[in-house]
Amino acid sequence: MPPRPHILVVNGRKVHQPIFILGAPHSGTGLVGCTLKRSPGFHVTIGQDAVQSVVYAFARSPSIQRGRGDAAATVLRDAFAQAWLVTPHGCLTCSPACRRAGQVAGPASCVAEREIVRYGDASPDLMYCATALVAAFPEARLVQIVRDGRDAVAAMLADPQELGWFKSGVANVETEFPNPFLGVETEQDRAIWPQLSAVGKCAMRWRGSVRAMARLRAAMSADQLTTLRYENVIGQPGATAAALSGFVGGAIGREQLAACQRDGPAELEPGSWRRVLTAAQLGEVESVAGPDLRRVGYLD
DSSP states (O other), X not given: OOOOOOOOEETTEEXXXXXXXXXXXXXXXXXXXXXXXXXXXXXXXXXXXXXXXXXXXXXXXXXGTTTOHHHHHHHHHHHHHHHTOOOTTGGGGSOHHHHHHHTOOSSOOSSOGGGOOEEEEOOTTGGGGHHHHHHHOTTOEEEEEEOOHHHHHHHHHTOHHHHHTTSTTTOXXXXXXXXXXXXXXXXXXXXXXGGOOHHHHHHHHHHHHHHHHHHHHHHSOTTTEEEEEHHHHHHOHHHHHHHHHHHHTSOOOHHHHHHHHHHSOOOOOTTTHHHHSOHHHHHHHHHHHHHHHHHTTSOO
């Protein structure tokens, strides 16, 4: 007899088919998370401390999860139970990204508890916990975002937090191998890592992310996982909103997507790598991630 599924109750109601937004750094997860967050009936969190601390612990040290799948799932459920809890002044402790997406100013809550129908999360780097997420929430719906790796690299280069993961004493490729978080999969990857510039290391992170997403897509059904392309999210908001609505089973309008794009942090427009990356930097990106750029349709 299969084990009984764990039932998580938050704010007095059962969490049913939570939605998780996954993608490489600077691939648009926050934009899609914001869109869901502003749609009726959804309570979506972004970068809450309770979740982010667990995500980074698991992402940067995947060895702590090996052989402890049930324990990892329990830790994640507890983290989300805390993050999703709605209190009168709960948003005071929310991350800036979450408060901005929820349009919260001062001591208020971004959502009325009685209006919540579905829960979700779009925290940065959540994709590195995808296996544990599915174990924790077997009914989960996953939305993956794929973006041109050259644009993702250009955006990462302008983000001090992303570059901080590469610093000596922070990067843990020697002690944690393979290292999905940094995209170091083989001994050859580990050997060339010290010689790569920040550009090459960003490209390796993107490459590792899209490979992980491909494996996840192959292992899950179309009714549990869907993949969006960032360029279509930006260029075809109506079609994107319709696709999201059909997949998650809720009313998501293009107006929410347009508002989140307008109000969110500035991101490079599709194709901006052409004016941001030098020829030498582009060559390093293609040297590291060229085959994967071709596989997902961004390089002829």
